[in-house]
Amino acid sequence: MNRRLFLSTASALLLTLSAGPIAIAAEDLVPGFNEAAAAGVPVLVHVTAPWCEVCQAQKPVVAKLVGNGDFASMKKFEVDYDSQKDVLQKLRVQSQSTMVLFKNGKEIDRSIGVSDPAEIEAFLRKAL
Numbered sequence: 001m002n003r004r005l006f007l008s009t010a011s012a013l014l015l016t017l018s019a020g021p022i023a024i025a026a027e028d029l030v031p032g033f034n035e036a037a038a039a040g041v042p043v044l045v046h047v048t049a050p051w052c053e054v055c056q057a058q059k060p061v062v063a064k065l066v067g068n069g070d071f072a073s074m075k076k077f078e079v080d081y082d083s084q085k086d087v088l089q090k091l092r093v094q095s096q097s098t099m100v101l102f103k104n105g106k107e108i109d110r111s112i113g114v115s116d117p118a119e120i121e122a123f124l125r126k127a128l
Contacts, residue, residue, distance in 0.1 A: 029077075029090055036075040037105030042127030044074060045091065047098040049081040054097040057115035062099075065124055074127065103127045 028034045029045065036043050046062060048055035066076045079087045081096040091100055099111045101123065111123045 029087060030079060030084075032075070033077055034105075036077075037102060040104055042071075042074045042124075043102040043105075044076045044124065044127075045079055045100040045102070046076060047079045047081050047088065047091075047093050047096055047100070049096040052081070052096040054113050054115050055081075058097060058099070058120065061115070061117045061120050065121060070128060071124055074124065099123065101127050 033043065033045075044062070044066060046058070048059065062076065065071050066074050079091075079093075081088065088094075091098075093100070095112055097113045097115075099114075099120075100107055101109045101111075109123065109126050111120070114120060114123065
């Protein structure tokens, strides 16, 4: 019985991951997202939760980078894991501490559970 549950869960996860990058529909993913995407600026959507220790470690690193230096034009949108389930569904996000990176309105990469400042910076550089 456990094997069937594992296989069905793994299959669902693989289908989600294999669906590829997403492009956001006409309505805003979050307020201001479409405007930023239309302006051609890199966009970071950061899914966080107040109880998530990894999220709390990511926040100051992201805050220090986004909007400054090489990342001056990047826009950041925070999504609350507990209360914005509709956004999570659109993004196909299943975990807090997820960062989704967009360029020209299309997803180019995502990172889950990374809190190392150098890794976060390298991740954000992919959108420049």
